[in-house]
C-alpha cells in the first residue's frame with residue numbers, strides 16, 4: 339500500500355532541525371544521477387553544509403517539505419527575488435524527492451504548494467530551470483509551466499557528462 343504523505347511549509351526552527359533529513363534527500367538525488375548543483379563525490383557533510391546555508395538564508399524564502407511516517411523525503415524552495423525591479427517574481431529551487439518516495443505524487447503536491455507560497459508572498463511570476471528531458475521536465479509541463487527555451491550544455495551530471503537545461507516560467511492568475 340502506498341504510504342500517505344503531507345506537505346508543509348517549514349518554520350525556520352523546523353527547517354534547521356530538518357537539515358540532516360534534507361541533506362540525505364539531496365545526497366540520494368545526486369547519487370541517483372540528478373544534476374542538482376553537485377558532483378558524484380559530494381559527501382553528507384557537504385550536503386548538510388549546503389542545507390545549513392539554505393535554511394538560514396533569511397530572505398523570506400519558503401521551504402516546503404513532503405513528509406511521511408518515516409520523515410522528510412521531499413523538498414522545494416520558493417525564493418523571492420530581492421532586486422527592486424522584480425518585486426513580482428520568485429525562483430523555484432531544488433525540487434528533490436528521495437528515491438524511496440518517488441512516483442506517488444509528492445513532487446506534484448510540492449509544486450502545487452509553491453504556487454500557494456508565491457501568492458502568499460504577493461508574487462505571481464515563477465521561474466525555474468531543469469535538465470532537458472528529465473522527469474522534472476515532464477512534471478513542469480504537466481503542471482502548466484511554459485518553456486522559455488533550452489540552453490545546450492548548461493551544466494554537468496554528477497558523473498561529469500554535459501546536460502542541456504530548459505528554462506520554464508509560470509505566470510499565476512492575478
Ligand SMILES: CC(C)(COP(=O)(O)OP(=O)(O)OC[C@H]1O[C@@H](n2cnc3c(N)ncnc32)[C@H](O)[C@@H]1OP(=O)(O)O)[C@@H](O)C(=O)NCCC(=O)NCCS
Pocket residue numbers: 367372373374432433434435436439440441442443444445446447467468469472473474476477480
Ligand atoms: C523529478 C522528481 C522531483 C519527481 O518526483 P516524484 O515525487 O517522483 O514525482 P511525482 O510522483 O509527483 O510525479 C508527477 C509527474 O512528474 C512526471 N514524472 C515523475 N517522474 C517521472 C519519470 N521518472 N519519468 C517521466 N515522468 C516523470 C510525470 O508527469 C508524473 O505524473 P504521472 O505520475 O501522472 O505520470 C524526482 O524524480 C527527483 O527528485 N529527481 C531528482 C532531482 C531532480 O531532478 N529534481 C528536479 C530539479 S529541477
